[in-house]
Amino acid sequence: AQSVTQLGSHVSVSEGALVLLRCNYSSSVPPYLFWYVQYPNQGLQLLLKYTTGATLVKGINGFEAEFKKSETSFHLTKPSAHMSDAAEYFCAVGSGGGADGLTFGKGTHLIIQP
Amino acid sequence: ETGVTQSPTHLIKTRGQQVTLRCSSQSGHNTVSWYQQALGQGPQFIFQYYREEENGRGNFPPRFSGLQFPNYSSELNVNALELDDSALYLCASSLWGGETQYFGPGTRLLVL
Numbered sequence: 001a002q003s004v005t006q007l008g009s010h011v012s013v014s015e016g017a018l019v020l021l022r023c024n025y026s027s028s029v030p031p032y033l034f035w036y037v038q039y040p041n042q043g044l045q046l047l048l049k050y051t052t053g054a055t056l057v058k059g060i061n062g063f064e065a066e067f068k069k070s071e072t073s074f075h076l077t078k079p080s081a082h083m084s085d086a087a088e089y090f091c092a093v094g095s096g097g098g099a100d101g102l103t104f105g106k107g108t109h110l111i112i113q114p
Numbered sequence: 115e116t117g118v119t120q121s122p123t124h125l126i127k128t129r130g131q132q133v134t135l136r137c138s139s140q141s142g143h144n145t146v147s148w149y150q151q152a153l154g155q156g157p158q159f160i161f162q163y164y165r166e167e168e169n170g171r172g173n174f175p176p177r178f179s180g181l182q183f184p185n186y187s188s189e190l191n192v193n194a195l196e197l198d199d200s201a202l203y204l205c206a207s208s209l210w211g212g213e214t215q216y217f218g219p220g221t222r223l224l225v226l
Contacts, residue, residue, distance in 0.1 A: 004156075032213040043118075043204055044157070044217040051213055090156050094213055099170035101147055101159025102215060 002027045002093045006105035014113045019078040021108045023091030032094040033074040039087045086112045116141045118207050118218035126224045135190045135221045137205030145210045146188040151202040200225045
């Protein structure tokens with residue numbers, strides 16, 4: 001069984017400040033980890049993913065995430081927030097192959113203060 | 115390259131009715147998964163189709179069913195609609211055995 005916990009349903013940062021969105025996972029098999037972003041009234045857009053190899057993963061729009069197996073974490077960061085980053089962010093875990101689908105967290109709403 | 119498309123974008127039904135939602139997969143993808151996203155929640159996995167057969171299912175009752183066609187497009191059917199079925203329904207496509215799923219814009223269903 002797999003599960004995802006996203007700490008903080010809402011995170012507010014000032015424009016230009018560091019963005020940190022937290023994700024912890026539970027998986028009985030080596031996990032595949034994903035961050036997706038959802039803008040209002042839209043579907044999910046893949047930001048980045050970890051499958052195997054390098055534990056620091058770079059994605060689109062300046063985001064990156066680090067897989068820490070010992071902490072079962074996959075936190076998402078961006079050095080400098082932009083107003084356009086305001087959206088809902090979802091962390092998800094999969095087992096590869098996808099027959100069980102992805103398990104998503106409840107999401108974190110990122111608010112950017114001007 | 116064409117992305118995942120879904121139709122219709124919005125739909126209103128009444129309790130007890132049946133609904134069919136449609137999805138066209140991204141070019142080259144042969145696997146389709148469906149998710150339900152209730153308001154304020156993360157998406158929940160309904161089922162996955164590959165080679166026109168269901169090969170994985172989440173915790174959803176049998177009144178949720180699907181089809182996949184030879185061109186890899188897919189339908190989600192929900193019978194005997196309940197108020198709690200009101201949600202955004204997302205379709206995602208991928209390659210069989212691939213770990214990454216690409217999502218469509220969703221169909222927003224309102225059950226009155």
